[in-house]
Amino acid sequence: MTIVTRFAPSPTGLLHIGGVRTALFSWLFARRHGGRFILRVEDTDRERSTQEAVQVILDGMQWLGLSHDEGPYYQTRRFERYAEVLQQLLAQGKAYHCYCSKDDLEEMRTAQLARKQKPRYDGRCRGRSSPVAGVAPVIRFKNPLDGDVIVEDLVHGPVVFRNDELDDLIIARSDGTPTYNFCVVVDDSDMHITHVIRGDDHLNNTPRQINMLRAMGFTPPAYAHVAMILGADGAKLSKRHGAVSVLHYREEGYLPEALLNYLVRLGWSHGDQEIFTLEELTRLFDITEVNKAASAFNPEKLLWVNQQHMMRAPLPYLAGVLREQLLRLGIETDDQPLLEGIVAGQRERAKTLKEMAETSRYFFGAEVEIDDKSGRKHLTGAGLAMLGRLRSALEALTDWSAAGVHGALTAIATESGVGLGKVAQPLRVALTGTAVSPPIDATAALIGRERVLRRLDAALVWAQTAGV
């Protein structure tokens, strides 16, 4: 049997990390078993669905590399099929027209709640044989009255629901359009979905879906309900705590494979391993090992995972991502060796590519602005004197490489009888404007001889005009 999974978001909001994680689980499960992964857009709510939201889903999935083998399917284009199944159910007496008004239903609900009962439709239109004039009816599914439905959940184990807890749900609105639970069931069976992996907020819907599937003569798929992701504060995911479009993480300089790695570890583990490649995940991930409890989103750990991936990723790849981030800062470059050199020097100093771009400005442009505090600390007194020695030594340097610069600096340190720090820091401030950078020899090599000498001159001027 070929495994077929699906990701079925509704384009009514943004695609955030909670959705991404269930998509990832579905995708990994399909990939692991050599199956197919289907993307289906559940847009039957025409009021709230938007084309922008659809685009965000598509872009997000693409950025993450969660490629689908089929689709995207749109439920709004399958109305004919739903109508067909609706008619069939009606003809077989497995569904019926209900003429109750919204007011009737509301009244019923409040009365039941007042009696401390679970609000549910009482089935009063079940036996009705004639229409009510002037009322457009909804269609309800005739749910079994007794017995149990057992959901054999891959993560929760068996979950038992009593049929008398369920009621006759509406499967078509009075305007004829089908509703969510009904469309899902028709789609999952039409698309031959073998494993439904979704958020556990759907666990309660599952017995109804199973009943409908059976009424239609279909075999229910296997289900796996995974917990939702909580905000960093342990409360429901909010705007402030990660409920932002997944593309936000791209803008913030995260690597998609790092985000996926972080997300898969929420509720799943493999020994003590923290960092996984996508290839490893498709080999190791197992939906039945996923935890049942919800887990909180931890931005700090995401940052760490991202850096770990940056430290392992190929330089040319990272150079490309850094280039995009630099573009956002108005820095445009195609100097691939320079980009790769920056990445090599900065990737263990930055948690994201965005941060890397921001702290790498001094590799570009002719001049650099000297940070006042750093300048006062390192470009005065002995530091100022060091600037002159640096200037002449570096001007005379023929081997303009990290090793060459390093040799020149140690020579100066030895001659001056000071530690390397007394040489490196003034140079660092002169070249970068700050007291922090990758190893100064590599930094100088990357910046290049011309600009190094010019910046040393500028630093001398700064020290004089700063009047310190």
Add this chain to the structure above:
RNA sequence: GCUCCCUUCGUCUAGAGGCCUAGGACAUGGCCCUCUCAAGGCCAGUACACGGGUUCGAAUCCCGUAGGGAGCGCCA
């Protein structure tokens, strides 16, 4: 209100009756390394929600309590 789900360090997790004086990771603190900052290494503190059982023995099994979440829509 009713039904369903969940509960190990601050956070993510390991743990499927003795291997647990509960392991790893992020974060935090200290030390080492060191041209800065990082990265890396070493060390430290912090957890089985609570109460009953079952058992020679329970984080692990059972029951209850508490807390959290979800569903109960002509939303998905």
